[in-house]
Amino acid sequence: MRATGRRASLRVMLTLALALALQATPAAAPKPSDPLPADWKPVPDDELLVMTLAGDRRVYIRLAPRYAPVHAANIRKLAAARWWDGESVYRVHDNYVVQWGDPTEKKPLPAGVIAQPPAEYDWPVYDAVTKLTRSDPYSTATGHSADGWPLATDGKVAWLPHCYAMVGVARDLAPSTGSGGDLYAVIGHGPRHLDRNIAIVGRVLEGIEHLSSLPRGTEGGLGLYKDKRQHVPIVSVRLASDLPAAERPHFQYRAADNARFAAWVKARENREPPFFNLPSGGADICNAMPPVRRTP
């Protein structure tokens, strides 16, 4: 009995992994939550940032110009000016963030980059097309935008929540809002207390593991690398639309404004047997992040 049980556990881990996978392997019988081919929409080339770290480690980030237009415009200009090339990942704070940019804080910003953008922390129109069954401690409702983003609201304004792999703009004390030169990605439990206190500008679509598995920094309780030799060199950061067409990577997000996606949300809220015996009946938006994939 025990031997059987233990021998079977790889199979179970597989079951578990499938339950957790963003897109389930197509089964024989289609499920209500299965996407149609047309549900996959292209991430625009001018929203896709490709950061290449030493060792040919690539991190693909979708920018959110709809939600943080001035910060996104800055980031596009910084990439076009190759501002990050030769800079580094200099902070890896366990269960919090990985941060990159210019650790000397002395590099001049390129012409046209706005040093202090407006506080694009929230906006007045909450237009999620799904609604999670239960709210969380940081918002009165959460859901998904039609164009592939997680959203939160307090009933008055809307914002992008600090979930795993979301990308934000490091900033100084107010009134600074951060130029976009120093960015961070969440690598732990969503620090949602940062919501509406800082600008979220994107999400890592692929390659987060190149950031999340970096050695942790130890300086000052901040996760800063003590020794500059620990810094992880950034080879380049480019907007896909600035690359030759043949070299552009392509990603898709799953459109949320349809019944299949609503069924997918329900499935995230109620994980199924045989592994799950007790469905939660609800989910945290950070555990129901919009599915994305490489364009097949």
Next chain:
Amino acid sequence: MRATGRRASLRVMLTLALALALQATPAAAPKPSDPLPADWKPVPDDELLVMTLAGDRRVYIRLAPRYAPVHAANIRKLAAARWWDGESVYRVHDNYVVQWGDPTEKKPLPAGVIAQPPAEYDWPVYDAVTKLTRSDPYSTATGHSADGWPLATDGKVAWLPHCYAMVGVARDLAPSTGSGGDLYAVIGHGPRHLDRNIAIVGRVLEGIEHLSSLPRGTEGGLGLYKDKRQHVPIVSVRLASDLPAAERPHFQYRAADNARFAAWVKARENREPPFFNLPSGGADICNAMPPVRRTP
């Protein structure tokens, strides 16, 4: 202006880090949330598990015998039998779990270890001594036990939530509950959908970075290491009480059944200026984990 702003950002990161630190550096004026020296209680030696990985990387885990007694008893026996020595960390699944034990699934369990403990997933008495202001999608209330654990309830039963660094027992499909030989620690956003579906037996108090920064596995979408040479060898796992007294590490948890702790909870829910301009007014239990520290 811009230069000043950027130059000041390390100071701001420090401010931010202090706001996030489990224990604030003692300030000139005491705060209502400051603990008294007597608020720090010892983690019992027979609840502290020391896992040493190759390279002298140590992970310290507090067991939760009050909440999962049969699983905890198994784990103590496995450690006493040196069952894990020579085994490995074989699974590192990004934004999910790190898992260790016997990847061959063939190693016999020591005498006295119960292969299939009862499903210690929840229990009928919810006795949190704090109450977070707002609930989350997975529970109707959350809070802290007097003895240093996060708790969740649905109003009927209580359980330990799947937060970052919490340790659970890998299991096969029901009726298996897992022996405790294969364990996992959460290294991403709390997968709270696992709550009440699996036994939580402890929490990593120190050294989680030795697990969370490991290279991610790629096998089968599970995070399993494809090549056995990637496995991270476990040198030893010992209960502190099985070590010679002089070699025992000592940790403390902060008692939650006092007004200072209640004030600390409020401070976690309402992060303060100068970095935070907008307090959340609530917090996820996973962002308000009970403070622990090395015994000074």
